[in-house]
Amino acid sequence: MTMTRDSRVPTDGRAGGSPVPTSTRATDRLAMAHDASHYLLVPAAVATPRTADDVAALFRVSHESGVPLTFRSGGTSLSGQGVTDGVLADTRAAFRAVEVLDGGARVRVQPGATVRTVNAHLARHGRKLGPDPASEIACTIGGVIANNSSGMACGTEQNTYRTLDSLVVVLPSGTVVDSSADDADERLRHDEPELWQGLLQLRDRVRGNAQSVRTIRRQFSMKNTMGYGVNALLDHDRPVDILTHLVVGSEGTLAFIAEATFRTVPLLPAAATGLAIFPTLRAATGALPELVGAGLATIELMDATSLRVAQTLRGSTPELSALQVEGQAAFLIEYLARTPEEVAGQRAASAAILDGLDLAAPVRLTVDPRERAALWGIRKGLYTSVAGARPSGTTALLEDVVVPVPALLDTCESLLELFDRHAYRESVIFGHAKDGNIHFMLNESFEDPADLERYQRFTEDMVDVVLGNDGSLKAEHGTGRIMAPFVRRQYGDELHDVMRRIKALFDPRGILNPGAVLSDDPLSYVHHLKQTPTVEPEVDRCVECGYCEPSCPSQHLTLTPRQRIVLRRETARARAAGDVALVAELESDYGYEGLDTCAVDGMCQVACPVDINTGALVRRLRGDRVGPVQEAWWDRAARHWGTVTRGAGTALSVAGTLPPVAVTGVTRLGRRALGADTTPLYDERLPRGGAARRPVPAADPDAVYFPACIGTMFGPEPDGAGVSAAFLTLCERAGVTVRVPREIADLCCGTPWKSKGLAAGYERMTRRVLPALWQASDSGRLPVVCDASSCTEGLDTMRRLADDPSGPWSALRFVDAVEFAHDRLLPGLTVTAPLGSLALHHTCSSTQLGSNAAATAVAARIAAEVALPVDWGCCGFAGDRGLLHPELTASATAREAAEVTRRSHDAYASVNRTCELGMSRATGHSYVHLLELLESATR
Ligand SMILES: Cc1cc2nc3c(=O)[nH]c(=O)nc-3n(C[C@H](O)[C@H](O)[C@H](O)COP(=O)(O)OP(=O)(O)OC[C@H]3O[C@@H](n4cnc5c(N)ncnc54)[C@H](O)[C@@H]3O)c2cc1C
Ligand code: SF4
């Protein structure tokens, strides 16, 4: 594929005179071409509207040029409704405001906010959104409304359609409709008379046709996202209300959703969860009516293949592991309530039902959060393991069908027979059994025409099975491109025609997202299928789900993890096609956007369902481009690390006395010689150097203390003593003895080398650090406590990389100082000078180490109020990345800083010196290590 600028696309869409940011660069177009679906269209341009006016301007451009417009938000859609070869408008970047109303009973949201963020705002009020898609970490309000998403527990009562209060939409004509206004219907009649009248006519046409009424009632008594939500024509009388509810589930084909207000539902934090394993699928589905009657919030089906896969997962229960899986099936069941007492009441009331089930093993309900997480890990791990283990070069397709609950058994059995007939191996069936909504996965390579034919034959058979059981071909993932040709078959000619008329009323020129929801081409579902080239192990596993995007510090500056991965795929594809110019362009952009501005903090791995650390890929690729001069310099640095850290600290102290321009000029020269990606840029906001690290001998200590070298390079805030001094004082105060290794001045966790892919220096440091700590810790008997979370994590990684699990260093235990303080020091301390409010910034490493809870608990001990920003994210400082590329930290911290500075706090803290620097820069407040505050509060 040769990438050229598309002459159809005028890039001067203007709103109020200022152009809507639009790009036609190959990197942007290819990075955005991919979403979670198995369709791939490369947009002609990518626009980033910032306001509803910008969107109206894009509509005008589309009308004038005839180039269609498609919205992209979280990009987690699975049915192909978020891809286009026209203009793709990224509506996630802006549009993120969240406003809690009526003490949490309602929430007003812009479409780019993720479900997780909105729920974090609501959690403070004991409320949540009704729709509960499994993709909540990444999917956004725009996508949830446009797809009428639901999930495990919400059913049809608490889905988007039912819990939506009002919408603000921009129609393709540019008219803005605010359905919450008292005179909304009047205004619609005035501004859009044809649309208003047309909706009335459709309402009466549908209501006057008994067959249509029956079909709609039957179809929408289930979860159903096929075609348009024509139930709106029965459920609502006023055209403006019909319009609002037709936009729900319209997949960006009718209007732009600029704002939404939802009625929220109670957050039910108390739960009891268990796995009910039945001898057969028939026994399981047969028990469904009784289980639904037992008041269970969740009943998740897993078929026999799912159980076999589940047995290989970490969270597998003893009962499951012991099972000889033949034809069994299981339900993951869960009670949810406001309090543990309510859960106990629910269990007691339904005990007889559970006791009477025909089970292969007794069901054990647990309220323990870890056990519950393990059980959910099994259910969620099904997708992970099957998708992650698919043969490289194939694409994972996640299907989503629904049938009336009594038809579930027949449908599942027929699907199993179809998998056999069409030779789809390992196709697990799982899903929301109480709603009759099941998912199954197919791994398919679309390159081979024979495979494509097989896929078509399977689809035809599957459509027959589902429609033959009075079901719907899409329950919650949206019609998209995959099912658009089958809408007529599901609803019949009359309702299909009603849907076509709806589209024509809203979007007469068909500029909005053509190809999604309705299609006249019976084979359009096999056009534009994604072919996935084999590239490299990290990349090949990726299913392009987008879960990793919202937590990535570089998402607003350059690329997201998914984009870093898909650009590797696109580069491989261009190389295979012999498109030398495109390869050169992509590789040139990738240097800065893909590699330099990745913080390699691994936050993507925390979110990734198939466990990909894009940072690890970036590190490896950085290593490939390291020149001999840089490698040699950093290897020398590893040899003389004590001198380097002291030198850097002294240099910062000296630099603090010189004019900033002069120092910045010198470091710029150094960056030219050694490379901007390995040589930090001096910045006058940096602190002076800190104290050199010195050994502390101790005959019989409680722990080894590893003060991080970043404390020597970047000293404390002007009025602080630094974390190292604070930690030693706290230990003394609490009666805990620590030993600092003899070699400490020359030791480092290795992150500066590892993050840059400098293998020789990393290896050298590893060979020095691990033996020194082994000796200091009495051969691993004592824990090693580090006072910077990224270094604690770095040390643990060093141990893992140097060793197999049973190797000589495996006994070394690294503990972050905050966790150590929580467990060992707090009991011996008395808070004498408590704080009012404390803003706490967790770090990417404390998240990965699992020490956030300890940090929050320490903070809560010394402050009456601990403010944890909802818009928290990794600061992107990542050791020295914030010095190498300060723009990364500035971008990564912008939202959190805006939230933190909205009010003032008595103190600001984090648990890593460089993150403290990053947050101080971003907020203008002085962040210190939490242990420094603990020390001053317990004097
Ligand atoms: C692993 C996985 C699990 C999933 N689990 C579930 C589940 O449990 N339940 C469920 O319902 N879904 C699930 N989904 C599907 C998907 O996550 C949801 O449909 C989600 O709501 C899509 O949101 P998004 O922000 O990613 O939207 P996108 O994919 O970006 O967009 C979705 C559609 O909405 C349109 N759109 C986006 N923003 C706007 C706007 N502001 N105005 C108008 N149109 C707009 C787009 O054009 C597109 O047609 C899952 C997906 C994955 C990958
Ligand atoms: S390592 Fe961090 S910056 Fe790099 S892709 Fe992953 S989340 Fe983004």
Ligand code: SF4
């Ligand atoms: S890296 Fe993981 S989370 Fe990100 S898109 Fe790929 S599979 Fe999804």
